[in-house]
Amino acid sequence: MKRSPRGGRKPKKRRIVGGVDTHADTHHAAVELMNGGRIADAQFPATADGYAQLLVWMRSYGRLHAVGVEGTGSYGASQARHLRGQGVHVVEVNRPDRRQRRNLGKSDPLDAYAAADAVLAGRARALPKGGDGIVESIRAVHLARSGAINARTACINELRSLLVTAPAELRERMAGTSAQALAAACARLRPAADLADPIQGTTLALRSLAHRCQALTAEIG
Incomplete structure (x- = not known):
C-alpha cells in the first residue's frame, strides 16, 4: 500500500469526505475536510483486503460523511459494495473534473481528490446501483x-x-x-x-x- 500523506492526522471528531479513483488492480483514495481542505491520499490494492484497508485508513482521519467513487458500474463496483456494507454513504462519480485535468494533468491523486470535490460541491449526487440480490x-x-x-x-x-x-x-x-x-x-x-x-x-x-x-x-x- 503506497501512501502520500498531506499532513498530520487530526482528532476523529471532525467530519471528512473521501474520494476514490478506481482501476483494475489498484484504487487511489483521498480524504478532505468538509471545507475542501486536502488531508491525505493513498493507494490500495483492488482486493477484498484492500477495500477494507481503504475504509480503515479513511476513518482514521475523522467521521466519514460520504465517499465519491468513480466507476461504480465497473472497476469501482466491489469497492462501492464494501463501503455500503459498512454503512458508508457512497456517491457515484462519473469522471474527474475536466478543467482540473487540463490544468494539472492526469494523476491518480488528482482524480481521487476530484471525486471528493464533486461530492462536496454537489456535482455528484447519484447513488450507485446496488450490485447485489x-x-x-x-x-x-x-x-x-x-x-x-x-x-x-x-x-x-x-x-x-x-x-x-x-x-x-x-x-x-x-x-x-x-x-x-x-x-x-x-x-x-x-x-x-x-x-x-x-x-x-x-x-x-x-x-x-x-x-x-x-x-x-x-x-x-
Missing part, C-alpha cells in the same frame, strides 16, 4: 444471454453471406428459408471427403455454422 443475478444472466443472441445473429448472417457465393446447387436448395429452417437444413448437410471441391468445402462450412447457431439457440433457451 436478485437484480444483480438477473443482470449477469441477461449479459450472458445478450452475448449469445448477438453471436447467433452474427452466425446467421455468416450463413446467408456464405450462401450468396456458394455453388448454385447449394444456393438454390436453401433459397427462401427462414433463419431457423436454414440452420436446420444446413445442419443436415453431409460433405464428402474431397474438401478440395468447392461444393464440399462450402457444405462443411455451412454445416459448421449451422451447428454453432443451434448450440447458441440452446444456450439462449
Whole structure:
C-alpha cells in the first residue's frame, strides 16, 4: 500500500469526505475536510483486503460523511459494495473534473481528490446501483444471454453471406428459408471427403455454422 500523506492526522471528531479513483488492480483514495481542505491520499490494492484497508485508513482521519467513487458500474463496483456494507454513504462519480485535468494533468491523486470535490460541491449526487440480490443475478444472466443472441445473429448472417457465393446447387436448395429452417437444413448437410471441391468445402462450412447457431439457440433457451 503506497501512501502520500498531506499532513498530520487530526482528532476523529471532525467530519471528512473521501474520494476514490478506481482501476483494475489498484484504487487511489483521498480524504478532505468538509471545507475542501486536502488531508491525505493513498493507494490500495483492488482486493477484498484492500477495500477494507481503504475504509480503515479513511476513518482514521475523522467521521466519514460520504465517499465519491468513480466507476461504480465497473472497476469501482466491489469497492462501492464494501463501503455500503459498512454503512458508508457512497456517491457515484462519473469522471474527474475536466478543467482540473487540463490544468494539472492526469494523476491518480488528482482524480481521487476530484471525486471528493464533486461530492462536496454537489456535482455528484447519484447513488450507485446496488450490485447485489436478485437484480444483480438477473443482470449477469441477461449479459450472458445478450452475448449469445448477438453471436447467433452474427452466425446467421455468416450463413446467408456464405450462401450468396456458394455453388448454385447449394444456393438454390436453401433459397427462401427462414433463419431457423436454414440452420436446420444446413445442419443436415453431409460433405464428402474431397474438401478440395468447392461444393464440399462450402457444405462443411455451412454445416459448421449451422451447428454453432443451434448450440447458441440452446444456450439462449
